[in-house]
Each structure stands twice: as C-alpha cells, then as structure tokens.
Amino acid sequence: xxxxxxxxxxxxxxxxxxxxxxxxxxxxxxxxxxxxxxxxxxxxxxxxxxxxxxxxxxxxxxxxxxxxxxxxxxxxxxxxxxxxxxxxxxxxxxxxxxxxxxxxxxxxxxxxxxxxxxxxxxxxxxxxxxxxxxxxxxxxxxxxxxxxxxxxxxxxxxxxxxxxxxxxxxxxxxxxxxxxxxxxxxxxxxxxxxxxxxxxxxxxxxxxxxxxxxxxxxxxxxxxxxxxxxxxxxxxxxxxxxxxxxxxxxxxxxxxxxxxxxxxxxxxxxxxxxxxxxxxxxxxxxxxxxxxxxxxxxxxxxxxxxxxxxxxxxxxxxxxxxxxxxxxxxxxxxxxxxxxxxxxxxxxxxxxxxxxxxxxxxxxxxxxxxxxxxxxxxxxxxxxxxxxxxxxxxxxxxxxxxxxxxxxxxxxxxxxxxxxxxxxxxxxxxxxxxxxxxxxxxx
Numbered sequence: 001x002x003x004x005x006x007x008x009x010x011x012x013x014x015x016x017x018x019x020x021x022x023x024x025x026x027x028x029x030x031x032x033x034x035x036x037x038x039x040x041x042x043x044x045x046x047x048x049x050x051x052x053x054x055x056x057x058x059x060x061x062x063x064x065x066x067x068x069x070x071x072x073x074x075x076x077x078x079x080x081x082x083x084x085x086x087x088x089x090x091x092x093x094x095x096x097x098x099x100x101x102x103x104x105x106x107x108x109x110x111x112x113x114x115x116x117x118x119x120x121x122x123x124x125x126x127x128x129x130x131x132x133x134x135x136x137x138x139x140x141x142x143x144x145x146x147x148x149x150x151x152x153x154x155x156x157x158x159x160x161x162x163x164x165x166x167x168x169x170x171x172x173x174x175x176x177x178x179x180x181x182x183x184x185x186x187x188x189x190x191x192x193x194x195x196x197x198x199x200x201x202x203x204x205x206x207x208x209x210x211x212x213x214x215x216x217x218x219x220x221x222x223x224x225x226x227x228x229x230x231x232x233x234x235x236x237x238x239x240x241x242x243x244x245x246x247x248x249x250x251x252x253x254x255x256x257x258x259x260x261x262x263x264x265x266x267x268x269x270x271x272x273x274x275x276x277x278x279x280x281x282x283x284x285x286x287x288x289x290x291x292x293x294x295x296x297x298x299x300x301x302x303x304x305x306x307x308x309x310x311x312x313x314x315x316x317x318x319x320x321x322x323x324x325x326x327x328x329x330x331x332x333x334x335x336x337x338x339x340x341x342x343x344x345x346x347x348x349x350x351x352x353x354x355x356x357x358x359x360x361x362x363x364x365x366x367x368x369x370x371x372x373x374x375x376x377x378x379x380x381x382x383x384x385x386x387x388x389x390x391x392x393x394x395x396x397x398x399x400x401x402x403x404x405x406x407x408x409x410x411x412x413x414x415x416x417x418x419x420x421x422x423x424x425x426x427x428x429x430x431x432x433x434x435x436x437x438x439x440x441x442x443x
Contacts, residue, residue, distance in 0.1 A: 002041075002064065003032070004130050011036030018057050019043065020158065025057065062163040065133045072140050078164060079148045079271065082192045082214075083172030083205075085316060087150045088125075089264040089295045090172055094148055097268045100285035101277055106139035108132065109150035111293060111419050115139060126155030129162060146275075153188040161195065168274060169193050169219075170203045170267045174210040175315050186213060193219060201274055203267045222274075224266045231270055233262055238327040240298070240305045240409075250279045255289055257298045257305075258323045265289075294418025296323065297435065301442050304330070304406040308434045310418025312339065312366070314349055317415060321357045330409035331359035335402045336416055337395070338380055340371035340424075351380035358413070360405065361389040364398035366416045367424035395423065399437045414438070 003009045004016050006028035015032035017025030017040065029040055029047060039050040043057055054060045079094065081087045088110045095107035095114055107114035110125035113135050123131060126149065139147045151161060169192045174185075193202050193216050204214050207225030215221045224231035235251075236259065237244040243254040243262055247269060254265055265286070272282045291297045299306040311320040317336070324332055334354050338347045354361050363380055365373045377391045392398040402412045414434050417423075423432035 002061075003037070004061065004128075006032040006035065006037075009035040009037050011038075013037050014039040014041060016057055016061055017042040018061065058159055058162070062129055062159070065129060066163040069133055069137065072137065075140055076136070076144060077146045077167040077275075078136075079146060079168045079170065080151045080161070080164075080166045080192045080195070081148065081170045081172065081267075082151045082153075082156075082189045083170075084175040085319070086172035086260070086264050087152070088310075089261065089292050090170060090267050091148045091150055092292045092295070093261075093265050093268040093289060094271050096289050097272055097282070097285055098146055098275070100288050101272060101281060103146055103275065104142070104144045105146040105148065106135070106142075106144045107148040108135050109148070113138075115142060115144070124152075124155065125150050126152045126160050128158075128160050129164075132160065132164075151192045153185055156188040156191050157184075161192070164195060165197045165200075166192065166195050167197055167200050168203060168271055169196050169200065170271075171208070171211065171214040172205055172264070172267075173208045174213075186210065190214060190216070203270050205263065207263070222270055224270060225263060231266055233266065236262065240327070240329075241300060248273075248279060250283060252283060252286060254286060256291065256296070258296055258327060260296050260319070260323050261292075294420070294435070296320070297418075299435070299438055299442070301403065301406065301412075303408065304410045304412065306403065306406075306412045306414065306438055306442075308414045308418060308438070310416070310420075312416045313343070314346055314353060317350060318353060318357075320415065321354070321413065324411055324413055325357070328409075328411045330407065330411070332357070332411050332413060333360045333362070333402050333405055334358040334413045334415065335362045335364060335395075335398050336414075337364045337366035337368075338376055338416075339366045340369035340376060344379070347376065347379040348383040351382070351384050354415075355384045355386050355389055359388065362398045362402050363389060363391045364395045365393055365423070365425075366395075367420075369424050370426055395432065395434075396437050399434065400441055403438070403441050 001013050003013045004018050009015055009032045015037040040047045041052045081091050091107050091109045095105050098105040112119040113122050136147050193214050196219055202219045202221045204211050204223050205225045206223040206229040223229040234246040245262055294310045297308040309320050311317045363377045373393045417434050421433040422429045
C-alpha cells in the first residue's frame, strides 16, 4: 500500500515522500524503511530499497489517487464550497437538506466528517488529498450519493483538492480586507470554479461585490441573493424562532433565524433543484432542518434569545452583531474574549467594536493558552470609552451573569468559541462548550 506517513508504514508498503511548507517527507524515509517499506518514491536521493525519483511527489500522489479512484468516483457527486465565511453553515444545511430528501450525503468540513448522522474529527477543515480520498471512499462504501467538501483558501494553495472534479461549486462571499495578499487570496477562491466538470454548475452569491471573479465563462453559472439574480430573496421576515422569505416564487419557512442563515440556505435549495427535486419536496424537507452547532445557534429562553456564534475576528464579529441588530426587540448583551497568543493587535479594536454596538458587554476568557487572562482582557478594554461593560474571567460565570441579565425580548450573544468543546488554558485542554453551559443554567 502507498503511505505518506512513515508512522503508518507496514512491511511491504511503498512510502511517498511529500514536501510541504511545514515538513519534508524525505526526512522520514529511513524511518519508513526501518518499518518495512520496500519502495520509496521521492524527489531526490538514493536509498537501499527500490527507489522511484519523480519531479514532484505531490503531483505523483494526486495523479495516483485520481487513477486509483476513477471508477468509484463515478458513483458520487462532489460539491465544493468556497468563501471567506459561511462555508460551514452552507455545507451543513446542504448535508441536512439532501439527507432529509433521502439522498444519502456525507460532509467534510470545519466541524468534522459527517456521515450517517455521526461526526468524526478530521485533521483540518479541508484535509490533505490523501485523507480526502479516504473519507470519500468511506462515504461511497456507505452508499452515499453526494459528498460535500469545504474548500479553504489555505487548502487550495497547498493543493489539497488537486485532481478532484466537482459537480457543483458554491461561492458564499469574499472579504477583501481580511487579507493583505488580496489578489492571491481571491485567486485561490477562483480555482475551485476551474475544477468543475463540463456539465457542472457554479452557484454564486451575486450580492457579493466579487461575484464576477467566480462567474467563469465556461461554466453554467447560477446566481442568487440580489434582486436581479436567478434566485433573489424577497419578503424577508425575521422572528426569534424562525425566518420566512420568498425564494423561487415560493414561501420558505426556515427553522433558523437571521439573514445569515437565509443566505446559507439558498445554495442548499438550489442544489436540491439541480439534483431534480421540485420545490414542494424541498420546502417540506426544509421544515426538518435543525440548528447548526455554534453557527448563529439560537436558543430561546423565556421571551429572550441566546445566540452562540464562532465569530472571533473583527469582520465576523461585526457581521454577527449587525445580524442581531436586524432581529433584536430588546437589548443586546454580548459575551466575548480573545484567544491567547493570537491577533494581539486586534484586541482593542474588538473591544471598541463590541462596546459600541452592544447595550452591555461582559468580557471574559476565550482560549487564553499561555497568556495571563486578566492581561488579555485589559488589552481588549483599554480603548473603550463607554461605561457599558464588566469583566468576568471565568467564562462559565460570565455566561451565567449574561443569562441572569436578560429581561424582556433581549438577545444574549456569546461569541468566539462556537462549536468548540474545550478551553485551552496553559498547555492543557479542558472540556468546555458554550452550548452546554447555557443549557445547564436555563434548565
């Protein structure tokens, strides 16, 4: 068997030495031989077993995996999702909707590998090509007809998707100011739309100002979002428990809240249409959709609402609070911290942004890692001019305080950790999940 991890080599295997920006597989060739590798595929060198020298081991691997899986890949449809934000929510909604329509579907993304209602951990939101093929094969062996893959920019740059051909490619949005290397970042998003099959379909958010970059002339492009698109969103109505809007001349009742979720749902609706389902079937299946873990996850409490979201960077935090402002009927109370050893220069900006756009803020810990929790909070709050915040280092106590402050149709927004089920303090990981802490308090 071909192996790319020397630790997994067994007697009789072939070891392929991959090179990346993080590691060089050539450094592990001797370890692979000691474990029983009988053949080495490398870019250079001489070794005491059969050796094949190739120009680029990554290209060799991609071609090898494509040829090896060519027949099996005919049995599924591949859906790729690109965008700065919304990939996870969109992927999850497609996964749910298609399974509700009895199209057995698997999903590879930030929260893990979804198959048969179970979620298993994976190495990255978009794993390397070797792991992706392993996951796809698991899906095929379990009779899946569709596999959804989140396509992160980093993964595309590192060629994690090379050799794959997609039936459907989706563009959610592009936030230019998040990156200094805007053009490079934008180019990576475009790559997935070059990987469509000849009869494939590109589903593109026309509301985004960069949508034209993704509408390649050789593709069948379906646009959504804006008033002049193929699938505009109209007659939008937000409540604390569901959303209503008109799509494709049909009234949709979505059991999730906010414009954010409406936009993430729309590609799921279009995907189901492409796969041959009529609107009535899709609308019926939509009613069974459920909350997405840590992605604008809404928990009703009395006549208030608690929303848990993964937003931790300026752009995401700003967008999430804007979304809450569109639906709030009372006050906005926000709980937030900043991760240790990450984005230190943005902490004061986050503090000011949240204070300016909330009625009250509770600053707390996120994943402090090896930084002092109190020092992190001091950096977040140092430029705040309004007197509308307190600091509670213990995140559990911060959540309890926030819930106790809710009065009349208020919204408590808990930001930063989303679906994470741990908290990193020092070098240790402790079990902790915002959703679980909320449920302990309100039950």
